[in-house]
Amino acid sequence: MASSSKAGFMRAVQWEGEIGDMSVNIVARPKIIAPEDALVRITSSAICGSDLHIYHGLFGSTPHGVGHEAVGIIEEVGPAVDFYKRGDRVVIVCVAEDGHLVSKTSLQPFDGLIGYGLGSEFGTDDGLQTEFVRVPWADSSLVKIPSTLEDKEWLPLADVFPTGWSALNRSGFQAGDTVAVFGAGGVGLMCAYSAIIRGASLVYVIDHVPARLGQAAAIGAMPINFTRGGKASEQILALRPGGVKRCVDCVGEVGLNDELKHQQDYILREAVKITSAGGGIGIAGIYMSALANNGQGTEAAEKLGLKAEISFPIAEAWFKGLQIQGGLVDIKDNVPAIAELIKNGRARPGFVFSSEYSLEDAPLAYRRFEKWEETKIQLKGNRKHTEENALEIRNGSGSGLNGASNGA
Structure with a gap:
């Protein structure tokens, strides 16, 4: 067995390209590549009904990471990020955008946006049901939240x-x-x-x-x-x-x-x-x-x-x-008001989660979610600081943690 370095590897839930085939694989940990980027350690993510469209083979034609709702802690920011710093607790909303107003004339639903975990045809192959994520255009794609309240109370703000x-x-x-x-x-x-x-x-x-x-x-x-x-x-x-x-x-x-x-x-x-x-x-x-x-x-x-x-x-x-x-969710116009409701105790949306699963048990969670045995599922992320969380690579391979991909 070998251990990853600080910039090495991480766990990620991935759709394997076949209906009902989700697995948890070891993949390369992302890095800052643009000045506007932030690297976020994900402490919790969620499974959404939209993820079942991927699970059923309706979105995307090639394997990719999944998930578009997460809460985490910023590990690193690029030199052009103005409003966030290392250690900030944030909600990663379901789409990243550059902050510019664009008149939509295309039928492509994510034209000009990056939709996490929906595959390259709709956004990016990088999903949020993982341990780390690179967030492009961090200043307009994250929501800073206080250290109070459990992750489950903030997760619904993502989508x-x-x-x-x-x-x-x-x-x-x-x-x-x-x-x-x-x-x-x-x-x-x-x-x-x-x-x-x-x-x-x-x-x-x-x-x-x-x-x-x-x-x-x-x-x-x-x-x-x-x-x-x-x-x-x-x-x-x-x-x-x-x-x-x-x-x-x-x-x-x-x-x-x-x-x-x-x-x-x-x-x-x-x-x-x-x-x-x-x-x-x-x-x-x-x-x-x-x-x-x-x-x-x-x-x-x-x-x-x-x-x-x-x-x-x-x-x-x-x-x-x-x-x-x-239409698609209107993030920019609605998230600030909803965040204030949560901060001030007027809203406590965490009730929507029926269970929490470890990231390794995501294939089981998907099977139960598909059968309506769960209302909404929270997945544990990386809840320790990077320096404290060396990841073991089993047999030195990049295969799924459960030995094989898990179908429904």
Whole structure:
């Protein structure tokens, strides 16, 4: 056995290029390569619903690192970094950007951005489910946080909290509105939580997994199991014949119908049914697998019945005068306000995590997450200073820590 030097190697969760094939490998530790870079030691990362798109082969066609949510400590900064220094505790948000406002005209969703852990077709092959990461454009791609509170309270700030918050905004939400949220995964629970702390008069959360619905009830939402007692639209309209003012799709194109079969347009149709006249629908769920995939990604999409175009009840939406808006998470506009809510004790989003796993057990964590046995998962990172954490390389090879890659 050999030990790594300070600048040597690290553990990283990687998708191996096959459906359901995640492993933990030994890879080279990143280094500062540009003046605007920061090197961050990751103390905790998270598994997101978007990571399952990779797990299922929908994003990316070649093996790459995964994960886009993390909290860590800065180890080193480049000479052009102005606002951060070694020892600062930070949230690494899901996309890195250079801080310049760019008018988007391309259908490529990460044009001009770096999306961690989504593969080179969408950003970078470097993921955040690892021990160290190089953060480009550190001054505009990190969020400094205090030393107080556990990592789990800050991790949602990297993606799921601002994603749920952004989607609620896109529905046209105002305090006092009634809200229905489809999906009680990480984003759905954060969307419902956002609505509650922002003054919604009533929040429904729609799912079929009892543990998820239980978490929704625990934060003050009304759970709706769409596989029992009729479709969600039938149950909600029976309770509120006029429907709800705002509806948010936090599931997306891989949604299930009331028979638990994939139906790409099901949730949008349900949302139009229950949204009242003059109301709005926000879309956080992903509808983008058709934009940039080829090869295996296309095959995976075809197996799930995903098409580039889907049917939509435009007549009913038009007649009701509904506002409908979707898109990627709006990090810059929403993270500062959410961070203040966490700092001041008004928000405690750590409830969204159902379990914490070691980095080595990430393949198991993915299997459990895919089967809805976990709501959201926190992965332990490198919680010791570099000097104290020599990494042993087993047999001198770069193979996975578990001996072989782990499929679902």
